[in-house]
Amino acid sequence: MAKFLIVEARFYDHLNDMLVAGARAALEAEGHKVDVITVPGALEIPGAIVLADQSGQYDGYVAIGVVIRGETYHFEIVAGESARGVMALTMDGLAVGNGILTVEDEAQALVRADPAQKDKGGEAAKAALALLALRTKYA
Numbered sequence: 001m002a003k004f005l006i007v008e009a010r011f012y013d014h015l016n017d018m019l020v021a022g023a024r025a026a027l028e029a030e031g032h033k034v035d036v037i038t039v040p041g042a043l044e045i046p047g048a049i050v051l052a053d054q055s056g057q058y059d060g061y062v063a064i065g066v067v068i069r070g071e072t073y074h075f076e077i078v079a080g081e082s083a084r085g086v087m088a089l090t091m092d093g094l095a096v097g098n099g100i101l102t103v104e105d106e107a108q109a110l111v112r113a114d115p116a117q118k119d120k121g122g123e124a125a126k127a128a129l130a131l132l133a134l135r136t137k138y139a
């Protein structure tokens, strides 16, 4: 049994609920323990994971968020920098799955968040599980 932390940027409640449900279900189906913390936006997710990791309490992490394109360049910043931050953590050896949706509109987000459709939360959790398995294998 491993212990995972889901770090969710709670920007769109209904979409977040589906993503977190999918991630939680994938982890609990394998018998793992899950905590959830909330941060304001996707840009805070990588920093929150760093802070949580310093506690030594968790074996892996799932980043959950939704970034929907608006009118300005802000979308590129939030989408790109949150992904860059998560990627940097994986390259430091942390088991992190990226479930931050970066979409054009809410309809695209709904299909991807819904556990009964594309289940991107569950997919991110499975990515974290895969990295944790590799870390265990090569440690």
Ligand SMILES: Nc1c(NC[C@H](O)[C@H](O)[C@H](O)CO)[nH]c(=O)[nH]c1=O
Binding pocket: 009, 010, 011, 040, 041, 042, 043, 044, 065, 066, 067, 068, 074, 078
């Ligand atoms: N526009 C979205 C954001 N923006 C907020 C930033 O992530 C950040 O919280 C703010 O700049 C303060 O540092 N976040 C999302 O998760 N989704 C968005 O669509």
Ligand SMILES: CC(=O)[C@@H](O)COP(=O)(O)O
Binding pocket: 067, 068, 069, 070, 071, 072, 073, 074, 075, 076, 078
């Ligand atoms: C992430 C975004 O693009 C969005 O939330 C911000 O919208 P805007 O560019 O219209 O300020």
